[in-house]
Amino acid sequence: MIDTAVAFDFNARIYRDLTLDEVADACAAGLFCWVDVGARDDAALGRLERLLRGLGTADAVVADLRHAAGRPGQRVHEECLHATLEAPCLVDGQVHVEVVEMFIGASFLVTARRGQADFLDQVRRTCRVDFERYAQSPGFLLYEIWDHLVMQYRATQRSLSTRVRTIQAEIFGEVDDRIFSRVANVGRDLLTFRELVLAAREDLGELCNRRHEVVPTSTVPFLEKMLGTLERICADVTVERETLSETLNLYLGIVSKKTNDVVTRLTAVSVIFLPLTFLCGIYGMNFQYIPEIHNDYGYFVFWFVCAVLVSTMIYYMRKHSWL
Numbered sequence: 001m002i003d004t005a006v007a008f009d010f011n012a013r014i015y016r017d018l019t020l021d022e023v024a025d026a027c028a029a030g031l032f033c034w035v036d037v038g039a040r041d042d043a044a045l046g047r048l049e050r051l052l053r054g055l056g057t058a059d060a061v062v063a064d065l066r067h068a069a070g071r072p073g074q075r076v077h078e079e080c081l082h083a084t085l086e087a088p089c090l091v092d093g094q095v096h097v098e099v100v101e102m103f104i105g106a107s108f109l110v111t112a113r114r115g116q117a118d119f120l121d122q123v124r125r126t127c128r129v130d131f132e133r134y135a136q137s138p139g140f141l142l143y144e145i146w147d148h149l150v151m152q153y154r155a156t157q158r159s160l161s162t163r164v165r166t167i168q169a170e171i172f173g174e175v176d177d178r179i180f181s182r183v184a185n186v187g188r189d190l191l192t193f194r195e196l197v198l199a200a201r202e203d204l205g206e207l208c209n210r211r212h213e214v215v216p217t218s219t220v221p222f223l224e225k226m227l228g229t230l231e232r233i234c235a236d237v238t239v240e241r242e243t244l245s246e247t248l249n250l251y252l253g254i255v256s257k258k259t260n261d262v263v264t265r266l267t268a269v270s271v272i273f274l275p276l277t278f279l280c281g282i283y284g285m286n287f288q289y290i291p292e293i294h295n296d297y298g299y300f301v302f303w304f305v306c307a308v309l310v311s312t313m314i315y316y317m318r319k320h321s322w323l
Helices: 020-028 042-054 059-067 118-133 139-170 178-209 220-283 298-319
Strands: 004-009 014-018 032-038 073-076 080-091 094-105 108-113
Touching (some): 004 118, 014 020, 020 042, 042 059, 042 108, 073 178, 080 118, 080 139, 080 178, 094 139, 118 139, 139 178, 139 220, 178 220
Parallel strands (some): 032 108
Antiparallel strands (some): 004 014, 004 032, 073 080, 080 094, 094 108
């Protein structure tokens, strides 16, 4: 990704692009700057560290960048607030986590991506218009970032919901044992996503409750509304997990019903042939004086008795709904 920097003048409503070398001077001139940089390798981390030092942050902030990076939560420094955001993304249908480090100071906001973090691209596309229309303080940018992050959570939740509905529809068709692995994969993604939502809810709640100069009080009510959205997403994920579990139980019930039907048919065939096998066993014995062995109509009587037995048993089983 390309490192970008913009400056906001809230009094004159001026928005302009900067280079990274101009950021420190713009902040010193009273502008508020947003810097979006990559932090995937040592070279990028080095540029980010130089940027943070140029903005007047202490060595503790730079050390925190390397040692505490990727750990969820917020860490408070004298110069800034360091928060770690976790954005969900779907790669080949599976949930992956993209980490964004955010440093919020009185005159700057720095976001350091450790992944693609598409929601920041959305912020970049919309923040200029929103700045010109609505912005009153630097808190608008904090709101924009969390708003698009929550939207990405919602989009991921909808994608997972679609996967659950697809599996639910497929169990009534021709499926095999691979359905178990698919259910396990979706269940794992739902659990991972739920953990992300819970962590985001905790971080956002802490941000709303924290009294810090970098979080304007005018922005807090808007952030608190997002807490309600995260609560609903968490509740929806719980419902999807329950639906997935019920779907698997339904599939097992369908399989069990089919197995019982097969066993019932086999049992009916066995019951029908049991008396016939008994008769064949008796008249297949090699005794010389079997009473009916010299009867001229013995063969036909045997088949008549067999037909009566089979007909009677079939009628009896149908009457009792065994067939």
